[in-house]
Amino acid sequence: MLPLQRSFLLLVVLYVALGLGGQRVQAQNFGRTTSGIEYKIYRNTNGRYLLRTDVNPAGDPTYSTRVGKILAAHLQYRTAKDSLLFNTRKELMGIPAQLPLTELKVRGGIEDAVALLQPGDSAVFRFNVDSVFAKSFRQPVPPFMKKAGNTMTMLAKVQKIMTQEEAAADQQKMAELAQQKAAAEAARLLQKDDLQIQAYLKKNNLKGLKTTGGTYYVVTNPGTGPKPQIGQTVSVLYKGMLLDGKVFDSSEKQGGKPISFALGVGQVIPGWDQGLAALTKGTKAILLVPSSLAYGSRGAGPDIPANAILRFDVELVEVK
Structure with missing residues (x-):
């Protein structure tokens, strides 16, 4: 399977691995940004995941304060038929992905969705597959994605937001931990x-x-x-x-x-x-x-x- 094929997504259930305890997310209850992204964003409040009601469909006005920083998050990508294609907990041995937060120049892509996230959030984003490939990947939709349906979904659980220096130190620490896990698994x-x-x-x-x-x-x-x-x-x-x-x-x-x-x-x-x-x-x-x-x-x-x-x-x- 090509690397590109391992990076995309859809869902109706947020899994325990993403911190939502498997509770069902009804498709008709998704919010929608002005750029066309469907979303459900939850915040962990005193151990309970509550739907955020402060999400601005036009974009988070506080995002400019996060530009230049790094967002650490666990991600899952799923096809429109809910087939799991990528999971950072498995593929990166439990290490969160590090996503640079840059100035938004194109709306409606994955970067636009990530800009809505804050520490402690767990979210489901659903994209039109043609739109997100054109805006975020600048290439045609792979046939296997098109065959699965017209949408794709990203699940995200945000760990923290860091400066670039903090992210570099964190990445080194996580790499050492991954090496230890890999060595232990190899021995087993x-x-x-x-x-x-x-x-x-x-x-x-x-x-x-x-x-x-x-x-x-x-x-x-x-x-x-x-x-x-x-x-x-x-x-x-x-x-x-x-x-x-x-x-x-x-x-x-x-x-x-x-x-x-x-x-x-x-x-x-x-x-x-x-x-x-x-x-x-x-x-x-x-x-x-x-x-x-x-x-x-x-x-x-x-x-x-x-x-x-x-x-x-x-x-x-x-x-x-």
């Missing part, structure tokens, strides 16, 4: 993957397991040639599958010819760079690649799910 997944791989080896009676840099491999037919060095071009016949046996790619699907690439320079997943570097020319082997050395939490297309361990049956055909 690696332990989980190891248990799955060990069970897979036992179930399939695979002997002679070795590891290199985190990638597991079993040599099924040793070669007699040299080991490849970083930067050398290798040619490989392969078949890739999930641990349930589902084949997602192979040399046969690519015309039966080996794939060629420079080893160790990031042209393939890390598990391939590590595993193939341990083999000699002519070797046939099974690579078992933990998810963190394959496609991780992203997955890859419709055939490789998130956090999937991958098996590759490979033959190192040539080293140049």
Whole structure:
């Protein structure tokens, strides 16, 4: 999915994650700005989310005092069919997005909606999809968005408004926290993957397991040639599958010819760079690649799910 496709939205329910306890938002009760944006903005008052009645449809007259500052907020984007496309709590590991507050030159776009927000607000904004793409993104509406309907929705929960200096310090702090979370999650997944791989080896009676840099491999037919060095071009016949046996790619699907690439320079997943570097020319082997050395939490297309361990049956055909 393209980055652009992961950035847009519609809804009728504000979720608990955005701080509104899942209460329903009736479509006919949306307010409407003079620029055409539909909105519902709530303020957390003594633990209760109350609908703000002071929103000026013509624009917030106090916004000029916030220009030049940074608004930190959690965001969700949804299609007109309410499909979730982006969530900062997930995509940014719980870190709020930082939105620069600039002088409004175009009305009716996302910037116009953000200008209505203040610390403590939780909101739903609904846009006409043609209008918001023309005004905020200056490009045609992607077909998948148009197919979903004529509207798109942004959900926002504002954390705070900061100066640029405060935002830079906050971003550094959040980045360090994200690294800690990522490291902890990677360790957890690696332990989980190891248990799955060990069970897979036992179930399939695979002997002679070795590891290199985190990638597991079993040599099924040793070669007699040299080991490849970083930067050398290798040619490989392969078949890739999930641990349930589902084949997602192979040399046969690519015309039966080996794939060629420079080893160790990031042209393939890390598990391939590590595993193939341990083999000699002519070797046939099974690579078992933990998810963190394959496609991780992203997955890859419709055939490789998130956090999937991958098996590759490979033959190192040539080293140049």
